[in-house]
Amino acid sequence: MADRRHADPSRARWGRAGLILALLAASAASLHVLLEGASWWVATITVMFLVLLAASVTRTFARGRAWPTVAAALTLPATLALLFAPGTALLGIVPLGGTWTAWGDLLIAGEMSILRQGIPAQPVPGIVFILALAGGALAVLADLLVQTLRAPALAAIPALVLFAVPVVVAPSRSDAFWFLVAAAVYLVLLRPRGDGTGRRTALGAGAVVLTGAVVVPVLLPDVTSAPDPATGSGAQIGVNPILDLGDDLRRGTEVRAFSYETDAAEGLYFKLTTLDDFTGDRWEPIDARERPENTLDDIGDPAGLTPAVARDPVSTAVDIGPLIGRWLPAPYPPTSIEGLSGSWFWEPEALSVRTDTANVRGQDYTVESLSVRPTTEQLEQAPDAVQPGMLDMVALPEGMPEVIAATAREATGAATNDYQRALALQSYFRGGEFEYSEDAPVEEGYDGTGAEVIATFLDERAGYCVHFASAMAVMARTLDIPSRVAVGFQPGLPEFDDEGELEEFVVTTHDLHAWPELFFEGVGWVRFEPTPGRGELPEYEAATADDPATPDIDESQPSAAPTPSPSLSAPQRPDEAPVTGVADSAVDLRPLGIGAAIAAGVIALLLVPAILRLVVRLRRRRSVRDGAPDAALAAWAEVTDTVIDTGGQAPSTETPRVFAARIGERWVDRGWTDDEPSTGAADRTAARAALDRLVDAVERASFAAGGTARVDFADVERVRRGLRSALDRRGRLAATFAPRSLLRRWNP
Numbered sequence: 001m002a003d004r005r006h007a008d009p010s011r012a013r014w015g016r017a018g019l020i021l022a023l024l025a026a027s028a029a030s031l032h033v034l035l036e037g038a039s040w041w042v043a044t045i046t047v048m049f050l051v052l053l054a055a056s057v058t059r060t061f062a063r064g065r066a067w068p069t070v071a072a073a074l075t076l077p078a079t080l081a082l083l084f085a086p087g088t089a090l091l092g093i094v095p096l097g098g099t100w101t102a103w104g105d106l107l108i109a110g111e112m113s114i115l116r117q118g119i120p121a122q123p124v125p126g127i128v129f130i131l132a133l134a135g136g137a138l139a140v141l142a143d144l145l146v147q148t149l150r151a152p153a154l155a156a157i158p159a160l161v162l163f164a165v166p167v168v169v170a171p172s173r174s175d176a177f178w179f180l181v182a183a184a185v186y187l188v189l190l191r192p193r194g195d196g197t198g199r200r201t202a203l204g205a206g207a208v209v210l211t212g213a214v215v216v217p218v219l220l221p222d223v224t225s226a227p228d229p230a231t232g233s234g235a236q237i238g239v240n241p242i243l244d245l246g247d248d249l250r251r252g253t254e255v256r257a258f259s260y261e262t263d264a265a266e267g268l269y270f271k272l273t274t275l276d277d278f279t280g281d282r283w284e285p286i287d288a289r290e291r292p293e294n295t296l297d298d299i300g301d302p303a304g305l306t307p308a309v310a311r312d313p314v315s316t317a318v319d320i321g322p323l324i325g326r327w328l329p330a331p332y333p334p335t336s337i338e339g340l341s342g343s344w345f346w347e348p349e350a351l352s353v354r355t356d357t358a359n360v361r362g363q364d365y366t367v368e369s370l371s372v373r374p375t376t377e378q379l380e381q382a383p384d385a386v387q388p389g390m391l392d393m394v395a396l397p398e399g400m401p402e403v404i405a406a407t408a409r410e411a412t413g414a415a416t417n418d419y420q421r422a423l424a425l426q427s428y429f430r431g432g433e434f435e436y437s438e439d440a441p442v443e444e445g446y447d448g449t450g451a452e453v454i455a456t457f458l459d460e461r462a463g464y465c466v467h468f469a470s471a472m473a474v475m476a477r478t479l480d481i482p483s484r485v486a487v488g489f490q491p492g493l494p495e496f497d498d499e500g501e502l503e504e505f506v507v508t509t510h511d512l513h514a515w516p517e518l519f520f521e522g523v524g525w526v527r528f529e530p531t532p533g534r535g536e537l538p539e540y541e542a543a544t545a546d547d548p549a550t551p552d553i554d555e556s557q558p559s560a561a562p563t564p565s566p567s568l569s570a571p572q573r574p575d576e577a578p579v580t581g582v583a584d585s586a587v588d589l590r591p592l593g594i595g596a597a598i599a600a601g602v603i604a605l606l607l608v609p610a611i612l613r614l615v616v617r618l619r620r621r622r623s624v625r626d627g628a629p630d631a632a633l634a635a636w637a638e639v640t641d642t643v644i645d646t647g648g649q650a651p652s653t654e655t656p657r658v659f660a661a662r663i664g665e666r667w668v669d670r671g672w673t674d675d676e677p678s679t680g681a682a683d684r685t686a687a688r689a690a691l692d693r694l695v696d697a698v699e700r701a702s703f704a705a706g707g708t709a710r711v712d713f714a715d716v717e718r719v720r721r722g723l724r725s726a727l728d729r730r731g732r733l734a735a736t737f738a739p740r741s742l743l744r745r746w747n748p
Helices: 002-033 039-061 067-084 097-116 125-148 152-169 176-190 196-219 376-380 388-394 402-411 418-430 440-444 451-460 465-478 539-545 554-560 582-588 590-625 631-645 656-669 681-703 713-725 729-737 740-745
Strands: 256-262 270-275 310-320 334-338 364-373 483-489 493-496 502-508 512-520 524-527
Touching: 002 039, 002 125, 002 152, 002 176, 039 067, 039 125, 067 097, 067 125, 097 125, 125 152, 152 176, 376 418, 388 483, 402 418, 402 451, 402 465, 418 465, 418 512, 440 451, 451 465, 465 483, 465 512, 590 631, 590 713, 590 729, 590 740, 631 656, 631 681, 631 713, 631 740, 656 681, 681 713
Parallel strands: none
Antiparallel strands: 256 310, 256 502, 270 483, 310 364, 334 364, 483 512, 493 502, 512 524
């Protein structure tokens, strides 16, 4: 009975580790009200499992109390590297400089995607990485509290951190079911264990939680219904102007972002912000500092605009729907804004309006802005030379693909001034050789705004507004024309009252857009529209840019439409933004593949000890079969290892005969008596006889003259069967898949 009592502390620790995993898994499952699918949950509990496994294995064999926490903390970055950035890490698990860069990009992408998406959100890699990182860190904390500090009551802290997320983000959608499940597991974790009942309860509760966390979210109904684009009910939409708009444009459901009424003659473009620093990998804002002194009652003058250029004042009342974010939609250039709640300020270069403490959602405000009307002559006569203050706006990193500059020179060969070159670039993209596609960049792997992406886009000739805007802006810089990328919304669609009078414009998520702005001295920043089939061409461009050789392009429609005003003609929205299709494949297929791959990896990892132990046993059997000089010693080594695997001890100080006698006593302790037949009686009889023969053989090999003895490996198998017959099912599984004898090499 001593062996069994000796094993109890270790088994209790493993049981507590299982309960910690079950508690955290149930807590993480509560996030299903915020996220689609199950891939994020599989990735999160995989990281938790490996972290807790590392801590438990180390705790079993290490003497110091700190080593399990160290092992868990080191396993976390190794697992994150393996799952999210294996190509940047040494051997796929040791983080290097590129790994930290990749993690930083994922954190930024995840944070911005959280701001951009509605509920339930798609589990993009950035969001999954954040969850996996948080889950792994909470697993390290929970193991430290429960196992090392022996304070299981404190396990509620990491669990409540996970439960707090849906409560804070969407309290009306919180799921009490998973809270009750986690509470049940928590009570089991607190329960004193004086016998095997606690372990059996823990294993049962863990199995129920892990199974339910996979099955129940699939069976639960969707947490939202399809919203009405006119009202925007039932969803929140977040917009991140810095990252690609591909996910937003591919959003399955069209949701109202805001509506506006204006005294302008036509619908207005609403800018969120501009990206003016091209790093080679992406477009970024040059300066994003908070400027509380820039109050909205008097916004600064737009850069480069002189009194010689005509302009008209425009007043616009805006009603924001379920849009979330820190940038305020406003026509460019704004002169003042009234009615906002919270602290807002304007950025001097872009005149974008931003907040670091409030939110755009639900805002109702009035924007005073200017409708700038330069003439074609003013644009063509603008100086070609780059002004000193515009050097940053023509800067490009080293190592740019040559195809970008070469294509720009080819497209603008006949132009004689910067404005004509800009129109030539615009016509190059709208001339019919390029097509609008939201799927092609994803399918072909060139989604984004970097230099290499642009080079591929120019070759593939298919993309969406981000590609067209980024390509034209970079190509303009190769021609020394200052440029930047603007992100915001197209004018939206007009809505009329019962008498046919224009009532308001409604802007939805399908109106999200990016476009290039080029700078002309004396006029300022001028909007261009290179994306075919999207947007509207300003009047000062339409007459010059319209190419009769391309009648299939929609750029001439506003002036030709038989309506009182261009604003009353419905702008084209791309057919490439289907309500269903892309989202279905992203949700239903990829998680299955990711989950299957992770499951296969975990299973393979769990099988490694069993495979190594099998190799050792087969090597010893071959040594015995071939009659090697050390055959008896090899057979005896297999016997002692089998005893260790089945929960016993094999001290090196014991002689084989004393060892065999102790094993016989162990069998008697477990009910193996001659006068009380048992199910394993036959195995017991054969095992004891075989053990006696093996003792005789190893003594002859060790002490007899010549040092050799004949041995049959079948006797080893008989002893092995006898030892395993004394175990219950769980013990046999542990002996097979977690053989303790393998650790004798590292823990003598």
